[in-house]
Amino acid sequence: MNKEELRLLKLEGYMRQEDKEHFSLRVMTTAGNLTSDQVRCLSDIADMYGKGYMGFTTRQCIEIPWIKEELIPQVKRKIAEAGLKTGGTGFTVVGVAGCKGSICKYGLIDSQEIARKLDEKFLGMELPGKFKIGITACPNNCVKAPISDLGFMAQNEPKVEIDTCKGCKICERTCKVKAIEIVDKKAVINYGKCLSCGQCIKNCPFKAMKLEKEGIVMYIGGKFGRDIRLGNRVIRYVNVDEIESLSEKVINYYKESGKKGERLGKTIDRLGIDSIKKALDLEIN
Ligand code: SF4
Numbered sequence: 001m002n003k004e005e006l007r008l009l010k011l012e013g014y015m016r017q018e019d020k021e022h023f024s025l026r027v028m029t030t031a032g033n034l035t036s037d038q039v040r041c042l043s044d045i046a047d048m049y050g051k052g053y054m055g056f057t058t059r060q061c062i063e064i065p066w067i068k069e070e071l072i073p074q075v076k077r078k079i080a081e082a083g084l085k086t087g088g089t090g091f092t093v094v095g096v097a098g099c100k101g102s103i104c105k106y107g108l109i110d111s112q113e114i115a116r117k118l119d120e121k122f123l124g125m126e127l128p129g130k131f132k133i134g135i136t137a138c139p140n141n142c143v144k145a146p147i148s149d150l151g152f153m154a155q156n157e158p159k160v161e162i163d164t165c166k167g168c169k170i171c172e173r174t175c176k177v178k179a180i181e182i183v184d185k186k187a188v189i190n191y192g193k194c195l196s197c198g199q200c201i202k203n204c205p206f207k208a209m210k211l212e213k214e215g216i217v218m219y220i221g222g223k224f225g226r227d228i229r230l231g232n233r234v235i236r237y238v239n240v241d242e243i244e245s246l247s248e249k250v251i252n253y254y255k256e257s258g259k260k261g262e263r264l265g266k267t268i269d270r271l272g273i274d275s276i277k278k279a280l281d282l283e284i285n
């Protein structure tokens with residue numbers, strides 16, 4: 001098999017192993033989810049064409065190693081029958097990671113649904129380099145938005161309604177970062193510490209902790225690996241409805257401005273922060 005054939009197979013998710021005889025197949029999930037039928041299909045593939053096991057990647061994909069080259073066409077047929085997607089490799093949008101979102105008790109947005117939509121639109125799109133998208137539904141940041149090429153993190157900022165506050169201390173006990181203190185029987189928020197997780201709003205029994213501001217923090221150009229770069233942060237909150245169009249703008253900027261093999265963060269560093277500000281028409285740190 002020549003270099004180009006190997007490259008194309010890799011784009012489809014079949015990566016040649018170190019022994020040069022076998023391939024490891026990368027299967028995509030939708031924000032970490034598969035149907036039970038799909039899982040059964042993957043188990044069959046691992047049993048019939050691999051060595052009876054599969055592994056999970058850090059970005060919510062599954063890999064089945066030890067597939068012989070001559071068996072790849074059969075594996076492809078099974079994958080297609082099960083409606084599974086493979087890939088997540090090469091210089092492409094390599095998958096959209098989403099946290100548990102609205103099924104999690106801390107979730108502020110439906111990150112799974114957002115991830116599914118972005119996945120449908122952008123997955124596999126060829127770009128100058130690898131491009132990772134992450135959506136995390138609260139500041140616990142399970143999907144690590146600031147180190148994704150494009151990351152989103154939901155926040156809810158609280159405000160105490162002084163007249164309604166009974167000084168019951170429930171919010172003080174709720175806040176994991178100790179950003180609330182009861183002073184003269186009233187809750188006081190230290191905004192320097194507050195992460196805008198919204199838990200004090202949810203737990204106040206007297207509805208005295210109000211939602212002051214809600215939205216999504218957007219990070220651009222983060223990376224984690226051989227070198228680490230935190231994404232630049234869009235200063236204002238963005239809305240759920242803006243995520244798709246802003247993602248498209250970032251991807252187009254990268255497509256037009258990135259050099260081959262250069263991750264988005266490097267493109268921003270090379271061209272300067274003003275270039276991405278202009279492309280998005282947003283204030284960015
Ligand atoms: S980031 Fe928040 S909402 Fe998402 S899974 Fe983690 S704790 Fe739950």
Ligand code: SF4
Nearest residue numbers: 165166168169171204
């Ligand atoms: S939980 Fe509500 S009522 Fe109780 S101290 Fe906090 S803000 Fe005040």
Ligand code: SF4
Nearest residue numbers: 175194195197198200
């Ligand atoms: S929003 Fe979260 S971090 Fe901020 S004060 Fe309330 S509980 Fe603490």
